[in-house]
Amino acid sequence: MRLKDKVAVVTGAGSGMGREIAYLFAKEGAKVVAADINETALKETVSHIVEKGQTAIAVVTNVAKEEDIESMINTAVSTYGTLDILVNNAGIMDNFLPAEKVTDEIWDRVFSINVKGVMRAIRKALPIFLEKGKGVIINTASVAGLYGSRAGLTYTSAKHAVIGMTKNVAFQYATKGIRCNAIAPGGVNTNIGTTMSNPDPFGMERATAGINANPRMGESSEIATIALFLATEDSSYVNGVVIAADGGWTAY
Numbered sequence: 001m002r003l004k005d006k007v008a009v010v011t012g013a014g015s016g017m018g019r020e021i022a023y024l025f026a027k028e029g030a031k032v033v034a035a036d037i038n039e040t041a042l043k044e045t046v047s048h049i050v051e052k053g054q055t056a057i058a059v060v061t062n063v064a065k066e067e068d069i070e071s072m073i074n075t076a077v078s079t080y081g082t083l084d085i086l087v088n089n090a091g092i093m094d095n096f097l098p099a100e101k102v103t104d105e106i107w108d109r110v111f112s113i114n115v116k117g118v119m120r121a122i123r124k125a126l127p128i129f130l131e132k133g134k135g136v137i138i139n140t141a142s143v144a145g146l147y148g149s150r151a152g153l154t155y156t157s158a159k160h161a162v163i164g165m166t167k168n169v170a171f172q173y174a175t176k177g178i179r180c181n182a183i184a185p186g187g188v189n190t191n192i193g194t195t196m197s198n199p200d201p202f203g204m205e206r207a208t209a210g211i212n213a214n215p216r217m218g219e220s221s222e223i224a225t226i227a228l229f230l231a232t233e234d235s236s237y238v239n240g241v242v243i244a245a246d247g248g249w250t251a252y
């Protein structure tokens, strides 16, 4: 029970990595505030946890909305008394749109979810962490945040922003007992493909140019164990880093 009685908010908990993180954190004793825009999927996640006698509550949340972020964090405090761990994991893809085809609409949508949602959740969580002198933030970035062409322009820029944000928060709050780290997954089997309705053929061809070098796809459970490490005192001296989890893809 490595997270016994810790209160953890996990965004994007209705599917993929967020769901597996919610499952693993609950199994390790955390009280999980599961947040997702997809109410049906979210309720499935929470039922699965509660049926096992573990603890979780569902908060339907659109991370692109300030009021939803407010209520997500407020629910953690009103239901479980505090907040210890914030996992900013919700995210969407960008149809592989290359620079010449980026629309303001896709740019704003991806940034509002993948970047602004992360910033707002961190902003809302920090006063709680500062009062306690303790807190953990884990952001799901991507290898697209470390390299230039694993997605379209918008997603690539957004994940680079998440990594910048991770390092900024990590350093600036390091002396306050707060740690902030990111995970950069490679290709993981999840439902994220469903966020692409009409992939751009040129952008997709450029973004997948190195796919043959990918040793294998990963599973969400292989990302959840990294989140667990970052959430516990096992990683007490780890702050401001990006842990790539890609089976060796970017080592090529």
Ligand SMILES: NC(=O)c1ccc[n+]([C@@H]2O[C@H](COP(=O)([O-])OP(=O)(O)OC[C@H]3O[C@@H](n4cnc5c(N)ncnc54)[C@H](O)[C@@H]3O)[C@@H](O)[C@H]2O)c1
Binding pocket: 011, 012, 013, 014, 015, 016, 017, 018, 035, 036, 037, 038, 041, 061, 062, 063, 064, 089, 090, 091, 092, 093, 113, 140, 141, 142, 143, 184, 185, 186, 187, 188, 189, 190, 191, 192, 193, 195
């Ligand atoms: N799957 C991959 O290969 C991969 C690789 C690198 C990084 N990532 C990142 O991992 C994270 C998790 O994605 P996943 O692969 O598990 O995808 P997924 O689609 O399986 O799960 C993402 C969840 O986020 C939710 N979501 C989407 N928009 C939301 C919003 N506005 N507010 C709240 N919830 C919202 C979805 O409903 C879904 O349940 C994302 O940030 C993604 O960018 C994924």
